[in-house]
Amino acid sequence: MEKEKNSDQKSRRNFVERGLKFGLLTAASGALLAKVFGKSGNTESAETVELMSTDGTLMQVPASAVSHAHESKSAYNPREGFSNRKFVMVVDLAKCRNARKCQSSCNKNHYITGENAWIKIYKMQESEKSAPYWQPTLCQHCDEPACVKVCPVDATFKRRDGIVLIDNNRCIGCRFCMAACPYSVRVFNWSDSWQGDAVEQAAYTPDYAGVPSQKGTVDKCDFCPHMIDKGELPHCVSACPNDVFSFGDMYEDTVTNGSGQSFKLSKLLKDRAGYRLMENLGTQPSVYYLPPSDRVVDFEEGMKNYTEFQSVDKPQEP
Amino acid sequence: MNTAYEKMINDLAPKKFGWKGNAWVAFLVVVILAGMYSYVQQLKSGLVITGMRDYALWGIYISNFVFFVAVSLVGSLITAILRLSGVHWSTPLTRIAEIIAVAAIIMAGITIIIDMGRPDRLLNLFLHGRLQSPILWDVIVITTYLVISLLLLYYPLLPDFSILKRHADHQGWLSKWYDRLSLNWSGNEKQVRIHAISLQALSIMIIPVAFAIHTVTAWLFETTYRPGWDSTNFGPYFIAGAFVAGSGAVVVVMFVLRKLYSLEDYITDDHFDKMGKVLVLLCLLYLYFNINEYLIPTYKSTKEEAMHLQSLFKGEYAVLFWTVIIGGLILPVIILLFRKGRKPLPLFLVALAVVLGAWWKRYLIVIPTLSHPFLPIEGVPQSWHHYAPTLMEWSITAATLASALLIITLLVRFLPIVPIYETAEERGLTETSQPTCS
Numbered sequence: 001m002e003k004e005k006n007s008d009q010k011s012r013r014n015f016v017e018r019g020l021k022f023g024l025l026t027a028a029s030g031a032l033l034a035k036v037f038g039k040s041g042n043t044e045s046a047e048t049v050e051l052m053s054t055d056g057t058l059m060q061v062p063a064s065a066v067s068h069a070h071e072s073k074s075a076y077n078p079r080e081g082f083s084n085r086k087f088v089m090v091v092d093l094a095k096c097r098n099a100r101k102c103q104s105s106c107n108k109n110h111y112i113t114g115e116n117a118w119i120k121i122y123k124m125q126e127s128e129k130s131a132p133y134w135q136p137t138l139c140q141h142c143d144e145p146a147c148v149k150v151c152p153v154d155a156t157f158k159r160r161d162g163i164v165l166i167d168n169n170r171c172i173g174c175r176f177c178m179a180a181c182p183y184s185v186r187v188f189n190w191s192d193s194w195q196g197d198a199v200e201q202a203a204y205t206p207d208y209a210g211v212p213s214q215k216g217t218v219d220k221c222d223f224c225p226h227m228i229d230k231g232e233l234p235h236c237v238s239a240c241p242n243d244v245f246s247f248g249d250m251y252e253d254t255v256t257n258g259s260g261q262s263f264k265l266s267k268l269l270k271d272r273a274g275y276r277l278m279e280n281l282g283t284q285p286s287v288y289y290l291p292p293s294d295r296v297v298d299f300e301e302g303m304k305n306y307t308e309f310q311s312v313d314k315p316q317e318p
Numbered sequence: 319m320n321t322a323y324e325k326m327i328n329d330l331a332p333k334k335f336g337w338k339g340n341a342w343v344a345f346l347v348v349v350i351l352a353g354m355y356s357y358v359q360q361l362k363s364g365l366v367i368t369g370m371r372d373y374a375l376w377g378i379y380i381s382n383f384v385f386f387v388a389v390s391l392v393g394s395l396i397t398a399i400l401r402l403s404g405v406h407w408s409t410p411l412t413r414i415a416e417i418i419a420v421a422a423i424i425m426a427g428i429t430i431i432i433d434m435g436r437p438d439r440l441l442n443l444f445l446h447g448r449l450q451s452p453i454l455w456d457v458i459v460i461t462t463y464l465v466i467s468l469l470l471l472y473y474p475l476l477p478d479f480s481i482l483k484r485h486a487d488h489q490g491w492l493s494k495w496y497d498r499l500s501l502n503w504s505g506n507e508k509q510v511r512i513h514a515i516s517l518q519a520l521s522i523m524i525i526p527v528a529f530a531i532h533t534v535t536a537w538l539f540e541t542t543y544r545p546g547w548d549s550t551n552f553g554p555y556f557i558a559g560a561f562v563a564g565s566g567a568v569v570v571v572m573f574v575l576r577k578l579y580s581l582e583d584y585i586t587d588d589h590f591d592k593m594g595k596v597l598v599l600l601c602l603l604y605l606y607f608n609i610n611e612y613l614i615p616t617y618k619s620t621k622e623e624a625m626h627l628q629s630l631f632k633g634e635y636a637v638l639f640w641t642v643i644i645g646g647l648i649l650p651v652i653i654l655l656f657r658k659g660r661k662p663l664p665l666f667l668v669a670l671a672v673v674l675g676a677w678w679k680r681y682l683i684v685i686p687t688l689s690h691p692f693l694p695i696e697g698v699p700q701s702w703h704h705y706a707p708t709l710m711e712w713s714i715t716a717a718t719l720a721s722a723l724l725i726i727t728l729l730v731r732f733l734p735i736v737p738i739y740e741t742a743e744e745r746g747l748t749e750t751s752q753p754t755c756s
Contacts, residue, residue, distance in 0.1 A: 308699075
């Protein structure tokens, strides 16, 4: 247990470190160019830092050439998102054995009290003769989101960093977005349910969906901007015991899984023949799936955890 | 004194309700109060009191909304399309059609608010409205249609009010209201000219707006990817169906009013015969669009469409589907093709079946599609797999229908059901003598 927690923390730290490094890279390369062409003389110091370039090679750069690109916190706007980021997720279906830890962690951390979890693990089978597999499904954070298109009040919106969010303070509860979403990932707060004292009193921000949830409005997976902001991975990614999920930034071409391993996104998708759900609809999801070939365990093993329906845990109203 | 003229006014002037009328109003009020009680519960607890859930995310509120919008289209058909095409027989029916249109479009607007999870945020539609959303288009065209429909009801009433104010002196306050509402109509040449031009202009304007409201309502579904809604046929299909529903409603109302107010001289058997012909033509048109809507996807049978169509043709909705298609569309066509079928009573019964069928047809358009999403329905309680409206939901829906009937009833109480002025003109009756004592 202790060990698990430790490695968990480590992986988070790795993620933070990497994120920071990548963030610096742009500034660094600019500064380097200035150095090279500017001929500013012999200000070189002995100290160097290690940076990873976009093609994955590590290089040593003089520390003096690197300056921190500050993301000014005050400029951050939940509707605009993080600047110069484009978040993506990769779901490796070969590794999923329906442990449902992603779901329970998501439910717990978003204080979901309705009957419907935001992440669902579907039993899928392409055709009768092909093997069944488990498909964890969350909001696909489409680049051409059908839900955003139809929202009459701009309550659901697409940010520059690729995340689709809902402003529950503005949603009028018409549920058109739910009808429009082909992935059935949106849920509705049909009633007002108790989420515990702390959550009920929390200040609402679209950045942290469901905290607190609002009766008569729509909710869904938010890609955890509140975790990204802390430099951590979304709850489902770090909770998965099988490293099914990897999360990262498309501009950095890197995704990181729950154990802290990083992959080059473009290579991963190419090598493993990644695909997106219902590509034909033109929704351009930000979630990629790796086909369930060479699976670590067979489908039957996941059936142990399968329940037709399991209610999400609800805190008791005082 | 011109007795024929006098008799006509006496026949057509609004009359106080007898016990039947009062009992009817009381009944409607009870239904509405019951619905209001349920709605208060809905405001308190949320939409959880309905049978809707994450998959069946729309239910009878939405199908009822589509029904109201559909029925309201008849105002444009009878008053505008028939007027512009130079048909004169429909004159006595224009008032009824316009009253139905106004009642239906008002209730359409209210019904859509009932469906909202956060009705308290209605103003967001104006504060944060986004023109990309078909809902905004609906808000715009429905309000426009309501305004034009009200004007189209009101303008032809101006001369009628002026006539009524003189013939209702015994009811002081009513006469005063008629006077105010008549806007000093004196029937001089200039007024008559402006009146005619205005009516012509409104009649022309309302046609594209009427087409727009129901086309946009169709688009609310058509703009999604869902099998059963993802159809380019939906616009004309909805409009044809709307004219069927509205004409059916007009026949029902004109039959009841003719009987209660003994209007046989004004709404004749010939009117029923002609409305029967209109209805059969519209039903055939609607049948044509239905064939397009169901036959072609059946022919192709893509997996998703096939699953949806199976549930309609022989699955859980089969009984309802075939009852609606046969009882509300095919049988009416067969019956109305015969002259005997277009006599008032059989036509009334057929029209009743058509209106009922039209309501359930909207149910079949809205609900089954939602039970067949692209990804399987898993991980939700068993009860979420299927939609069944709750008692509360029914009582709220019943209240909206009762409200529409109440609006019609109250307008019938205070407005002449058959336009007096236009009927007089068509019959060549005028008020020859000044109102001196005979």
